[in-house]
Amino acid sequence: MANYSTNEFRSGLKxxxxxxPCSILDNEFVKPGKGQAFNRVRLRNxxxxxxxxxxxxxxxxxxxxxxxxxxMEYLYTDGEFWFFMEPxxxxxxxxxxxxxxxxxxxxKEQEPVEVTLYNGTPLSVSAPNFVELEIIETDxxxxxxxAQGGSKPAKLTTGAVVKVPLFISQGEVIRVDTRxxxxxxxxxxx
Amino acid sequence: xxDWRPSADLAVLRQRASLxxxxxxxxxxxxxxxxxxxLLAAHTxxxxxxxxxIVQHCGASERPRYLQTSPEYAMKRLLAAGSGPIYQIAHxxxxxxxxxxxxxxxxxxxxxxxxxxxxxxxxxxADLVLPLLGWQRSQRFRYRxxxxxxxxxxxxTATDAELAAAARRCVDTGDMTGERDLWLDLLMTHAIEPALxxxxxxxxxxxxxxxxxxxxxxxxxxxxxxxxxxxYIDGVELANGFHELADAGEQLRxxxxxNRVRRERGLPEREPDAYLLAAxxxxxxxxxxxxxxxxxxxxxxxxxxxxxAVMPFDWQRS
Numbered sequence: 001m002a003n004y005s006t007n008e009f010r011s012g013l014k015x016x017x018x019x020x021p022c023s024i025l026d027n028e029f030v031k032p033g034k035g036q037a038f039n040r041v042r043l044r045n046x047x048x049x050x051x052x053x054x055x056x057x058x059x060x061x062x063x064x065x066x067x068x069x070x071x072m073e074y075l076y077t078d079g080e081f082w083f084f085m086e087p088x089x090x091x092x093x094x095x096x097x098x099x100x101x102x103x104x105x106x107x108k109e110q111e112p113v114e115v116t117l118y119n120g121t122p123l124s125v126s127a128p129n130f131v132e133l134e135i136i137e138t139d140x141x142x143x144x145x146x147a148q149g150g151s152k153p154a155k156l157t158t159g160a161v162v163k164v165p166l167f168i169s170q171g172e173v174i175r176v177d178t179r180x181x182x183x184x185x186x187x188x189x190x
Numbered sequence: 191x192x193d194w195r196p197s198a199d200l201a202v203l204r205q206r207a208s209l210x211x212x213x214x215x216x217x218x219x220x221x222x223x224x225x226x227x228x229l230l231a232a233h234t235x236x237x238x239x240x241x242x243x244i245v246q247h248c249g250a251s252e253r254p255r256y257l258q259t260s261p262e263y264a265m266k267r268l269l270a271a272g273s274g275p276i277y278q279i280a281h282x283x284x285x286x287x288x289x290x291x292x293x294x295x296x297x298x299x300x301x302x303x304x305x306x307x308x309x310x311x312x313x314x315x316a317d318l319v320l321p322l323l324g325w326q327r328s329q330r331f332r333y334r335x336x337x338x339x340x341x342x343x344x345x346x347t348a349t350d351a352e353l354a355a356a357a358r359r360c361v362d363t364g365d366m367t368g369e370r371d372l373w374l375d376l377l378m379t380h381a382i383e384p385a386l387x388x389x390x391x392x393x394x395x396x397x398x399x400x401x402x403x404x405x406x407x408x409x410x411x412x413x414x415x416x417x418x419x420x421x422y423i424d425g426v427e428l429a430n431g432f433h434e435l436a437d438a439g440e441q442l443r444x445x446x447x448x449n450r451v452r453r454e455r456g457l458p459e460r461e462p463d464a465y466l467l468a469a470x471x472x473x474x475x476x477x478x479x480x481x482x483x484x485x486x487x488x489x490x491x492x493x494x495x496x497x498x499a500v501m502p503f504d505w506q507r508s
Binding site for chain 2: 007017018027028029030031032033034035036037038040052053054055056057058059
């Protein structure tokens, strides 16, 4: 992989740091009036998700990380691994629990998701910002009750539980914001 | 599509024009006259922390020329020629300096006052800057005192290991290694400067002699300090002033020391500016001088979020 100097550090650049692949979030150039210049860099460790700040001497460089974001189709899980397929090559990848992380509760079979590969192996999986999922379990709907404020838990096909308004019934498909885990709207059934 | 439009609002650029007019009126009232020295010159600075932009081919000449990192050397030659007090509003160029507070091409206001000591020059900077900001007062700290107050550390007597440990407490530095001044610079930028946010105009003076650059040195309270000050506005470095070094021999030694550091760091050496050395030999009047970042001053005046918002066309669009 290529080496990147501090002045090439951009948000989104993937680099190796202390043996782990990291994504650069932010890079601030700082310099006293006279003397050594530094780069204050905010990074996310792509393995652990930890975000922190490290300072480098300006002009230092880091090795690029072989990290690629690939859109794949989610196939299924056997409970231990989650399987994904590259739609162009039909190549399959298996991701473990650590890689799938919180995205697991939003994965819907045959739907596209973003898989981050590190040296060709899934490192993390990002659910789309919005998913549409069917409710498999919730208290009976209260017809005509559209009053504000009331909500109840609803279990989705993926096992995720979200809060929905009282008028939503079992069997309905709803749109969920995966970043907050919140109900957005009813989805029109196709 | 190329975004051809300015990076600053036209209203801000009008404020820029009125700032330039205010500066010129200020110096006119004080009998300091404006000069205009070459931006592209045969020599550059030796400072290991400054990289110039270089023009490789100038006509038939094989020798490169350097876009000036500040107009300092040319202005000192004018002073040696008997100019008296002078100022300049000049574009300056520094390679690889880019960020929220940096643009590789920027505008410096630089002025020199024969016969003025550093105290009087600090007062003059305050006289210029405070009315522009609409503020009443400024503060002064010795470098030693601001370190003691902020970090409970004496930057002159602490060991290198103590300075490194203090820096590592402030920030993750990985496996960074360096000399004493590296840790001092790290503490200055990562601990002291943030502590100056909200403090308005702050002068820090009497730097360690190792950070003298082109300032004279003297002994104060048993330690050798540089007759140098920095001006901060709310923690942002605005200006740097010196009681100017006038001794040609000492100047030559500092050039050589800079080049030694350049060799150690694998940086190209810079040929000492023979014109400047000859001018110092002829005699530079006793004087103080200061260089002030006009873009940054405007940025604070307009509360702009970054330097590009006060420049007609920043580096990305120039």
